[in-house]
Amino acid sequence: MRYRRKSGLSQTDIDDELFLVDVGAGELFYLDRSARGLWNLLDEPSTFESILATFREAFPDTPAAQIERDLRQVLIALMGRGLVITVP
Secondary structure, three states, X not given: OEEEEOOOOEEEEEOOEXXXXXXXXXXXXXXXXXXXXXXXXXXXXXXXXXXHHHHHHHOOOOOHHHHHHHHHHHHHHHHHOOOEEEEO
């Protein structure tokens, strides 16, 4: 299974913060640093394994189990808000 960003969202960067706007639904979303990093990776469809490998490489001093747990939580949250979808 691969994941990608939902299309049709606009994004605004303010300093180190990222805000997404779903104009059609009239909703505004704030992404923290972890969610923003994941969002940036999902510009192209990606598997969870490739996302995990990228984060492990970026944070070599963080335990792999913690990275995996945190990524799963962020991914579930983004999917729950309809910001990330699955693709075949």
